[in-house]
Amino acid sequence: MRLQDKVAVVTGAASGMGKAIAELYAKEGAKVVVSDINVEATAAAVEGIKASGGEAIAVIANVAKEEDIQKLIDTAVNTYGTLDILVNNAGIMDNFEPAGDIEDADWERVFAVNTTSVMRATRKALPIFLEKEKGVIINIASIGGLNGARAGATYTASKHAVIGFTKNTGFMYAQKGIRCNAIAPGGVETNIGASMTKINEFGMGRTQAGMALNPAFGKSEQIATVALFLATEESSFINGEIITADAGWTAY
Helix, strand or coil: CCCCCCEEEECCCCCHHHHHHHHHHHHCCCEEEEEECCHHHHHHHHHHHHHCCCEEEEEECCCCCHHHHHHHHHHHHHHHCCCCEEEECCCCCCCCCCHHHCCHHHHHHHHHHHHHHHHHHHHHHHHHHHHHCCEEEEEECCHHHCCCCCCCHHHHHHHHHHHHHHHHHHHHCHHHCEEEEEEEECCECCCHHHHCCCCCHHHHHHHHHHHCCCCCCECHHHHHHHHHHHHCHHHCCCCCCEEEECCCHHHC
16 A cells, blocks of 8 residues: 555546556555536545545535635545645647637637646645655646647647746755655547537647557556556655656657
Protein backbone atom coordinates (compact mmCIF):
# COMPACT_ATOMS: atom_id res chain seq x y z
CA MET A 1 0.00 0.00 0.00
CA ARG A 2 2.21 2.78 -1.31
CA LEU A 3 -0.18 5.58 -0.31
CA GLN A 4 -1.47 4.19 2.98
CA ASP A 5 -3.57 6.81 4.83
CA LYS A 6 -2.58 9.62 2.46
CA VAL A 7 -5.32 12.08 1.54
CA ALA A 8 -5.56 12.92 -2.14
CA VAL A 9 -7.72 15.34 -4.11
CA VAL A 10 -8.16 14.53 -7.80
CA THR A 11 -10.01 16.95 -10.08
CA GLY A 12 -11.80 15.80 -13.22
CA ALA A 13 -11.96 12.40 -11.57
CA ALA A 14 -15.30 11.10 -12.83
CA SER A 15 -13.84 9.75 -16.06
CA GLY A 16 -10.67 9.20 -18.06
CA MET A 17 -7.27 9.78 -16.52
CA GLY A 18 -8.67 11.39 -13.37
CA LYS A 19 -10.85 8.40 -12.62
CA ALA A 20 -8.00 5.97 -13.25
CA ILE A 21 -5.74 7.98 -10.93
CA ALA A 22 -8.38 8.12 -8.19
CA GLU A 23 -8.99 4.37 -8.45
CA LEU A 24 -5.30 3.50 -8.32
CA TYR A 25 -4.63 5.84 -5.41
CA ALA A 26 -7.49 4.26 -3.46
CA LYS A 27 -6.19 0.79 -4.27
CA GLU A 28 -2.84 1.85 -2.84
CA GLY A 29 -4.44 2.97 0.44
CA ALA A 30 -5.19 6.65 -0.11
CA LYS A 31 -8.35 8.39 1.01
CA VAL A 32 -9.48 10.00 -2.22
CA VAL A 33 -11.61 13.07 -2.77
CA VAL A 34 -13.14 12.50 -6.19
CA SER A 35 -14.04 15.82 -7.76
CA ASP A 36 -15.84 16.56 -11.00
CA ILE A 37 -18.65 18.64 -12.46
CA ASN A 38 -20.65 15.56 -13.53
CA VAL A 39 -22.84 14.56 -10.59
CA GLU A 40 -23.84 11.07 -11.67
CA ALA A 41 -20.43 10.04 -12.98
CA THR A 42 -18.72 11.32 -9.83
CA ALA A 43 -21.05 9.33 -7.61
CA ALA A 44 -20.49 6.23 -9.75
CA ALA A 45 -16.72 6.62 -9.51
CA VAL A 46 -16.88 6.82 -5.72
CA GLU A 47 -19.18 3.82 -5.50
CA GLY A 48 -16.77 1.85 -7.69
CA ILE A 49 -13.86 2.70 -5.39
CA LYS A 50 -15.85 1.72 -2.30
CA ALA A 51 -16.99 -1.52 -3.91
CA SER A 52 -13.32 -2.40 -4.41
CA GLY A 53 -12.55 -1.78 -0.75
CA GLY A 54 -11.20 1.75 -1.09
CA GLU A 55 -12.15 4.94 0.70
CA ALA A 56 -13.45 7.97 -1.20
CA ILE A 57 -15.91 10.83 -1.12
CA ALA A 58 -17.43 12.84 -3.94
CA VAL A 59 -17.23 16.63 -4.19
CA ILE A 60 -19.03 18.24 -7.11
CA ALA A 61 -16.96 21.17 -8.29
CA ASN A 62 -16.61 23.37 -11.35
CA VAL A 63 -12.89 24.09 -11.20
CA ALA A 64 -13.41 27.25 -13.22
CA LYS A 65 -15.04 28.78 -10.12
CA GLU A 66 -12.93 30.00 -7.20
CA GLU A 67 -15.64 29.20 -4.66
CA ASP A 68 -15.78 25.59 -5.84
CA ILE A 69 -12.01 25.21 -5.43
CA GLN A 70 -12.30 26.57 -1.90
CA LYS A 71 -15.11 24.14 -1.11
CA LEU A 72 -13.20 21.21 -2.59
CA ILE A 73 -10.05 21.62 -0.50
CA ASP A 74 -11.99 22.59 2.63
CA THR A 75 -14.15 19.49 2.32
CA ALA A 76 -11.08 17.28 1.98
CA VAL A 77 -9.54 18.74 5.15
CA ASN A 78 -12.81 18.75 7.11
CA THR A 79 -13.44 15.12 6.19
CA TYR A 80 -9.98 13.60 6.51
CA GLY A 81 -8.09 16.12 8.63
CA THR A 82 -5.43 17.07 6.12
CA LEU A 83 -4.30 16.96 2.50
CA ASP A 84 -1.19 15.20 1.19
CA ILE A 85 -1.60 15.00 -2.59
CA LEU A 86 -3.24 17.36 -5.07
CA VAL A 87 -3.79 16.16 -8.63
CA ASN A 88 -4.90 18.93 -10.98
CA ASN A 89 -6.31 16.80 -13.78
CA ALA A 90 -9.45 18.58 -14.98
CA GLY A 91 -9.11 19.88 -18.52
CA ILE A 92 -10.94 20.71 -21.74
CA MET A 93 -9.95 21.07 -25.39
CA ASP A 94 -10.30 23.99 -27.72
CA ASN A 95 -11.55 23.59 -31.29
CA PHE A 96 -8.14 23.78 -32.97
CA GLU A 97 -8.53 27.51 -33.64
CA PRO A 98 -5.41 29.36 -34.80
CA ALA A 99 -4.71 32.75 -33.23
CA GLY A 100 -6.67 34.70 -35.83
CA ASP A 101 -9.88 32.81 -35.11
CA ILE A 102 -9.87 32.84 -31.30
CA GLU A 103 -12.85 34.38 -29.55
CA ASP A 104 -12.31 35.90 -26.11
CA ALA A 105 -14.99 33.78 -24.47
CA ASP A 106 -13.40 30.55 -25.71
CA TRP A 107 -9.92 31.65 -24.62
CA GLU A 108 -11.18 32.55 -21.16
CA ARG A 109 -13.16 29.30 -20.79
CA VAL A 110 -10.23 27.05 -21.67
CA PHE A 111 -7.78 28.97 -19.51
CA ALA A 112 -10.22 28.99 -16.58
CA VAL A 113 -10.39 25.20 -16.56
CA ASN A 114 -6.92 24.23 -17.77
CA THR A 115 -4.73 26.85 -16.13
CA THR A 116 -6.38 29.16 -13.62
CA SER A 117 -7.86 26.21 -11.73
CA VAL A 118 -4.38 24.74 -11.36
CA MET A 119 -3.13 27.96 -9.79
CA ARG A 120 -6.13 28.33 -7.50
CA ALA A 121 -6.09 24.75 -6.23
CA THR A 122 -2.34 24.95 -5.67
CA ARG A 123 -2.71 28.28 -3.87
CA LYS A 124 -5.38 26.82 -1.62
CA ALA A 125 -3.38 23.66 -0.83
CA LEU A 126 -0.04 25.34 -0.14
CA PRO A 127 -0.79 26.61 3.40
CA ILE A 128 -1.68 23.04 4.38
CA PHE A 129 1.51 21.68 2.87
CA LEU A 130 3.68 24.47 4.29
CA GLU A 131 2.37 23.93 7.81
CA LYS A 132 3.49 20.31 7.83
CA GLU A 133 6.43 20.88 5.47
CA LYS A 134 5.30 18.13 3.12
CA GLY A 135 3.04 17.85 0.12
CA VAL A 136 2.81 16.65 -3.46
CA ILE A 137 1.26 18.49 -6.41
CA ILE A 138 0.80 16.71 -9.73
CA ASN A 139 -0.48 18.66 -12.71
CA ILE A 140 -1.76 16.96 -15.84
CA ALA A 141 -0.30 18.96 -18.70
CA SER A 142 -0.05 17.65 -22.26
CA ILE A 143 2.44 17.26 -25.05
CA GLY A 144 0.38 20.16 -26.38
CA GLY A 145 2.31 22.13 -23.77
CA LEU A 146 5.59 20.99 -25.32
CA ASN A 147 4.77 21.36 -29.00
CA GLY A 148 2.91 23.78 -31.24
CA ALA A 149 0.95 21.40 -33.45
CA ARG A 150 -1.13 19.19 -31.17
CA ALA A 151 -4.18 21.46 -30.70
CA GLY A 152 -5.35 25.00 -31.29
CA ALA A 153 -3.56 28.09 -30.01
CA THR A 154 -5.70 28.38 -26.88
CA TYR A 155 -5.23 24.83 -25.58
CA THR A 156 -1.57 24.93 -26.55
CA ALA A 157 -1.00 28.17 -24.64
CA SER A 158 -2.96 26.93 -21.62
CA LYS A 159 -0.85 23.80 -21.30
CA HIS A 160 2.41 25.66 -21.88
CA ALA A 161 1.33 27.85 -18.97
CA VAL A 162 0.71 24.81 -16.77
CA ILE A 163 4.21 23.58 -17.50
CA GLY A 164 5.74 26.94 -16.63
CA PHE A 165 3.67 27.13 -13.45
CA THR A 166 4.75 23.61 -12.49
CA LYS A 167 8.44 24.38 -12.88
CA ASN A 168 8.18 27.64 -10.96
CA THR A 169 6.18 26.08 -8.12
CA GLY A 170 8.55 23.14 -7.84
CA PHE A 171 11.52 25.49 -7.60
CA MET A 172 9.93 28.01 -5.25
CA TYR A 173 8.95 25.46 -2.60
CA ALA A 174 11.74 22.93 -3.07
CA GLN A 175 13.17 23.69 0.38
CA LYS A 176 9.78 23.50 2.06
CA GLY A 177 9.19 19.77 1.58
CA ILE A 178 6.79 20.35 -1.31
CA ARG A 179 7.18 18.80 -4.74
CA CYS A 180 5.35 19.88 -7.88
CA ASN A 181 5.62 17.88 -11.09
CA ALA A 182 3.54 17.48 -14.23
CA ILE A 183 2.67 14.67 -16.59
CA ALA A 184 2.50 15.44 -20.30
CA PRO A 185 0.35 12.70 -21.85
CA GLY A 186 0.27 12.10 -25.58
CA GLY A 187 -2.77 10.57 -27.25
CA VAL A 188 -4.85 8.92 -24.53
CA GLU A 189 -8.28 7.38 -24.95
CA THR A 190 -10.50 9.67 -22.86
CA ASN A 191 -13.68 11.66 -23.40
CA ILE A 192 -11.95 15.06 -23.61
CA GLY A 193 -13.04 15.25 -27.25
CA ALA A 194 -16.58 15.80 -25.99
CA SER A 195 -15.56 19.34 -25.06
CA MET A 196 -14.92 20.11 -28.74
CA THR A 197 -17.97 21.64 -30.42
CA LYS A 198 -17.05 23.30 -33.73
CA ILE A 199 -13.76 22.13 -35.19
CA ASN A 200 -11.76 24.78 -37.02
CA GLU A 201 -10.93 23.22 -40.38
CA PHE A 202 -7.85 25.33 -41.03
CA GLY A 203 -6.41 24.71 -37.59
CA MET A 204 -7.14 21.00 -37.72
CA GLY A 205 -5.58 20.76 -41.16
CA ARG A 206 -2.38 22.47 -40.03
CA THR A 207 -1.93 20.04 -37.12
CA GLN A 208 -2.39 16.90 -39.21
CA ALA A 209 1.31 16.52 -39.93
CA GLY A 210 2.10 16.34 -36.23
CA MET A 211 -0.90 14.16 -35.48
CA ALA A 212 0.16 11.62 -38.09
CA LEU A 213 3.36 10.94 -36.14
CA ASN A 214 1.51 9.53 -33.13
CA PRO A 215 2.74 5.91 -32.76
CA ALA A 216 -0.01 4.75 -30.39
CA PHE A 217 -2.92 5.76 -28.22
CA GLY A 218 -2.58 5.08 -24.52
CA LYS A 219 -4.95 4.04 -21.76
CA SER A 220 -5.85 6.18 -18.78
CA GLU A 221 -4.44 3.48 -16.53
CA GLN A 222 -1.00 3.99 -18.06
CA ILE A 223 -1.04 7.64 -17.05
CA ALA A 224 -2.30 6.69 -13.59
CA THR A 225 0.80 4.59 -12.93
CA VAL A 226 2.97 7.64 -13.60
CA ALA A 227 0.81 9.70 -11.24
CA LEU A 228 1.22 7.03 -8.58
CA PHE A 229 4.99 7.08 -8.89
CA LEU A 230 5.07 10.87 -8.60
CA ALA A 231 2.89 10.73 -5.47
CA THR A 232 5.15 8.31 -3.61
CA GLU A 233 8.50 8.66 -1.88
CA GLU A 234 9.97 6.67 -4.74
CA SER A 235 10.06 9.95 -6.67
CA SER A 236 11.31 12.06 -3.74
CA PHE A 237 14.20 13.53 -5.76
CA ILE A 238 12.00 14.51 -8.71
CA ASN A 239 10.68 18.06 -8.55
CA GLY A 240 9.72 20.71 -11.07
CA GLU A 241 9.82 18.12 -13.83
CA ILE A 242 7.58 17.29 -16.76
CA ILE A 243 7.21 13.55 -17.29
CA THR A 244 6.22 12.83 -20.88
CA ALA A 245 4.09 9.72 -21.41
CA ASP A 246 3.34 9.51 -25.12
CA ALA A 247 4.72 6.21 -26.54
CA GLY A 248 7.53 8.19 -28.15
CA TRP A 249 5.40 10.73 -30.02
CA THR A 250 7.62 13.68 -29.08
CA ALA A 251 10.77 11.68 -29.84
CA TYR A 252 10.28 12.31 -33.57
